[in-house]
Amino acid sequence: MTTSATDETATGPRIDPRLLEVLVCPVSKSALVYDAGRQELLSRKAGLAFPIRNGVPLLTVEAARSLTDAEIGKL
Amino acid sequence: MTDLPKIFDRDLLRDRRRRAAPRMQNHAFLLERFRDDVVERLALIQRTFSNALVIGAHGSAIGDALALCGLTRVVAMDTIPELLPPNEWAVVGDEEALPFAAATFDLIIAPLTLQFVNDLPGALLQISRSLQPDGLFIGGVLGGATLHELRRAWLEAEAEVTDGASPRVAPFADVRDLGGLLQRAGFALPVVDSDAVRVRYPSALALMQDLRGMGAGNVLCDRRRVPVTRRLLMRACEIYAEKFADADGRVPATFEMLVMTAWAPHESQQKPLKPGSATARLADALGTTEARLPDSTETR
Numbered sequence: 433m434t435t436s437a438t439d440e441t442a443t444g445p446r447i448d449p450r451l452l453e454v455l456v457c458p459v460s461k462s463a464l465v466y467d468a469g470r471q472e473l474l475s476r477k478a479g480l481a482f483p484i485r486n487g488v489p490l491l492t493v494e495a496a497r498s499l500t501d502a503e504i505g506k507l
Numbered sequence: 508m509t510d511l512p513k514i515f516d517r518d519l520l521r522d523r524r525r526r527a528a529p530r531m532q533n534h535a536f537l538l539e540r541f542r543d544d545v546v547e548r549l550a551l552i553q554r555t556f557s558n559a560l561v562i563g564a565h566g567s568a569i570g571d572a573l574a575l576c577g578l579t580r581v582v583a584m585d586t587i588p589e590l591l592p593p594n595e596w597a598v599v600g601d602e603e604a605l606p607f608a609a610a611t612f613d614l615i616i617a618p619l620t621l622q623f624v625n626d627l628p629g630a631l632l633q634i635s636r637s638l639q640p641d642g643l644f645i646g647g648v649l650g651g652a653t654l655h656e657l658r659r660a661w662l663e664a665e666a667e668v669t670d671g672a673s674p675r676v677a678p679f680a681d682v683r684d685l686g687g688l689l690q691r692a693g694f695a696l697p698v699v700d701s702d703a704v705r706v707r708y709p710s711a712l713a714l715m716q717d718l719r720g721m722g723a724g725n726v727l728c729d730r731r732r733v734p735v736t737r738r739l740l741m742r743a744c745e746i747y748a749e750k751f752a753d754a755d756g757r758v759p760a761t762f763e764m765l766v767m768t769a770w771a772p773h774e775s776q777q778k779p780l781k782p783g784s785a786t787a788r789l790a791d792a793l794g795t796t797e798a799r800l801p802d803s804t805e806t807r
Contacts, residue, residue, distance in 0.1 A: 448595045451582065454611045458604035488588055490599040491606035494518075 447487050457482075458491050465507055474499065476507040513728050514678070515623050517603070520726040521586050527722035528589040531565065534720030537762060538565055540704065541618050541647040542572045544766055548645060549576050556614040560584065560637065562602055562646075563620030567592040573616070582612070605633040613639050617646035619764075622679055623726065631692035641773035644694065650701055650763035651681045656751045657760065660711060664743035673731035685767055694769035695776050704762040711747035712740075714760050 447466075457464055457475035464473040464482070471484040473491070480496040481503075482489060490496075499507075527534070549556075556578055561569045564583035570592050573581050583592050584600045591597040600606045602617070602624050615634055624630045634644055658676040665672045680688075682699050689697035708714045718724060752758050770776060790797040 451596055451598070454582070454608050455598065455606050456608045458600060458606040461609075485588070487595060488591060488597050488599060489606075490588070492586070492599060492601045493604070495599065 447484055447489065451489075455489060455491065459493060474503070474507060476504060479504055513625050515625055516726050516728050516730075517586075517601070517623070517625070520623055520722075523719075523724050523726060524722035525587050525589055527720055528566075528587065530720060531590070531722060532568070534717050535565070535568060536706070537704065537721070537764065538568055538618055540702070541764060541766070542569055544647070544702070544764075545569070545616055545618075545645050546572050546576060548766075548768065552643070556643070558612050558639075559614040559616065560607065560612045562605075562615065562617040562634070564591050564597070565618060566590055569616060569618050570594075578614070582607075602630050605630075605637060607637045609636050610639045611637050613642040615642070615644045615646075617644070619647045619649065621646055622648040622677065623723075627680065628688050628691060631688055631694075635693045635769075635771055638771035640771050641775065642771040644767065644769050644771075646767045648685070648765050648767070649679045650765040651679045652703065652761055652763040653679050655761060656747060656758070657711065657714065660743045660747035660750065663746050664739055668736070668739045668742050674727045674729050675725050677725075677727060679763070680765065682765060685765060689767060689769045693772065695772040695778075697767065697769040700766045700768075702764045702766065704764060706760050706762065707753065707757045708760060709757060711744040711758055714758065 452464075452466055452473075455464055455473065456462060457478050457480070459480065460475060460477035462475060462477040464475055466472075467474055467481075470481075473482040473484065473489055474480075475482070476499075479499045480493070481499050482491050482496045484490070524531075557580060559573055559578050559581045561573070561581060561583050564570060564585040570581050570583050580596070582596045582598060583594070584598045584605075585591050586599065586601055588597075588599050591599065598606065602620055603626055615638060617634070621627060621630060634646075638644060654676050661675040662672050665675075682701050685699045686697055689699070706714075708717065747758055748756075788797065
């Protein structure tokens with residue numbers, strides 16, 4: 433069971449690193465940090481985490497969640 | 508973000524497009540016309556592009572055409588995931604807050620999406636910023652003459668049936684405004700072409716259904732929030748037919764498609780010389796003698 437779970441994350445659609453290079457935070461236009469585990473793109477400056485669903489980054493304020501102070505501190 | 512006046516309800520626009528997404532290809536004649544126009548323009552440009560962005564992907568419609576033009580790397584952005592093509596270069600983003608680094612693309616195509624943006628100058632500025640020097644922008648928007656028949660029919664019907672009028676057709680940009688906005692956004696060599704498309708429908712109702720199919724129903728913030736009554740709708744259709752119908756009973760609708768082309772500035776582009784920098788006299792070139800106009804303004 434555990435292997436199938438890991439397989440799923442490993443074979444699921446991954447974001448292309450070359451796409452990541454051209455993306456910035458839509459709010460602050462600053463660089464994004466890629467969290468591969470949570471499949472999120474983090475903007476320290478705007479304090480927002482943008483989700484990646486099925487390999488597609490959702491870079492809108494509506495889709496984002498606010499980062500906690502602890503999370504911002506770690507960036 | 509700022510307190511700009513909100514004209515369009517962008518959340519509602521997303522909902523409308525989401526609902527229309529599964530059948531949008533059946534209502535894509537404007538989009539296809541824009542696509543063919545882009546392909547034609549690209550064929551005439553002596554340059555290969557390698558790094559393109561489509562703002563408002565509308566499925567694969569535009570991306571596939573660009574692939575046929577030889578573009579291998581096309582990033583597709585749309586406001587909703589349902590309208591993204593199934594490839595690895597897809598991003599959900601908002602035209603009003605583009606998520607792309609500066610000087611990234613050498614070609615940006617915006618097919619018929621920017622007419623529903625609240626801050627058009629801001630959106631154009633972000634587009635010009637995302638372009639590499641000498642990068643090309645081709646954007647289609649609907650212009651001021653669009654749906655003037657429908658606007659008038661609604662206005663008169665509403666004045667008659669209810670106690671006043673409410674906005675039902677969006678305000679659209681004008682050719683001259685767009686040229687100025689492109690310049691303000693830092694583009695070089697801006698050109699705006701107008702393409703008037705006259706389409707005929709069996710009835711005004713069929714036109715409204717087609718608009719809804721495009722995901723382009725009324726998304727104005729100031730729209731009247733009460734549902735349209737059957738009586739009002741029928742009266743609007745009647746007025747539309749009375750005023751505009753052709754001899755065979757079908758009704759025409761005007762779409763004015765404005766196509767903007769503009770370049771990110773680059774030193775290789777032609778520029779006008781500074782006034783007064785001429786080294787030869789026009790009179791000499793023409794083999795004539797220079798004479799002052801009788802009415803010349805001496806007071807300057």
